[in-house]
Amino acid sequence: xxxxxxxxxxxxxxxxxxxxxxxxxxxxxxxxxxxxxxxxxxxxxxxxxxxxxxxxxxxxxxxxxxxxxxxxxxxxxxxxxxxxxxxxxxxxxxxxxxxxxxxxxxxxxxxxxxxxxxxxxxxxxxxxxxxxxxxxxxxxxxxxxxxxxxxxxxxxxxx
Numbered sequence: 001x002x003x004x005x006x007x008x009x010x011x012x013x014x015x016x017x018x019x020x021x022x023x024x025x026x027x028x029x030x031x032x033x034x035x036x037x038x039x040x041x042x043x044x045x046x047x048x049x050x051x052x053x054x055x056x057x058x059x060x061x062x063x064x065x066x067x068x069x070x071x072x073x074x075x076x077x078x079x080x081x082x083x084x085x086x087x088x089x090x091x092x093x094x095x096x097x098x099x100x101x102x103x104x105x106x107x108x109x110x111x112x113x114x115x116x117x118x119x120x121x122x123x124x125x126x127x128x129x130x131x132x133x134x135x136x137x138x139x140x141x142x143x144x145x146x147x148x149x150x151x152x153x154x155x156x157x158x159x
Contacts, residue, residue: 008127008138009107015136016083016096019071024129024136027102029085036080036095050095055084062093063150087145094141103136105129113138123147 013024014033039051039062048068052059062082066074074080079098084091113125124144129136144150 008110008129009105012102012104013129013136013138014083014102015100015134016081017098017100018066018069018096021071022100022134022136023065023096024103024105024138025083025085025141029087029141031084031086031091033099034082034084034093035078036076036082053082053093055091055093058091060084060091060093062095063145064095066095066097085141085145087142090145092145094145103129103131105131105136 012027014027014030015022015024017023037053039053041051042049042061045051048064050062050064050067052061064074066072074095075097076095080095081099082093082095083099084093109130111128111130113127124140124147125137126140127138129138
C-alpha cells in the first residue's frame with residue numbers, strides 16, 4: 001500500500017547515495033551511522049548480505065544496498081558508511097556509498113512513486129522527494145528489510 005503525501009510530509013529523511021542516485025529513509029528508523037568496517041562473511045548467505053558485525057556485543061547482519069538494488073559493483077572507500085537501523089526491534093546494518101544530510105519534506109516537495117511495471121519492483125518506494133535540483137527516492141525501509149526475500153526478520157511479525 002502506497003503512503004500518501006500527507007503521511008510523508010513533515011517527516012525527516014536521512015539522504016544517502018547509491019551510485020548516481022540519492023535515496024531517503026525515515027530518520028526515526030536510524031539508530032546510528034558508522035564508518036564501513038570489514039564484516040564477517042556467512043556461508044551460503046545471499047550476495048547482498050555482506051555478513052555480520054559485532055556492534056557492542058550484538059551480532060547484526062549487514063546488507064549491501066548497491067548489490068541488493070543491482071547498481072553495479074560496490075566500492076568501499078572513506079565515504080562508505082553503514083547505517084544501523086532498528087526495524088521492528090531488530091537491528092540491521094545497511095551499507096551505502098555515502099550519507100549527505102537529514103531533510104524535512106513539505107507536501108509540495110513530494111511526488112508519488114511512478115508505476116514501473118515489472119522492470120523494477122517499486123513496492124519499497126513510497127514516493128519521490130524533490131529538493132531544488134535534487135530528487136530523493138524515498139524507500140519504505142521497514143517493508144524492504146522485513147520482506148521475505150531479505151530473510152532478516154520474522155515476516156509473521158506485525159508492526
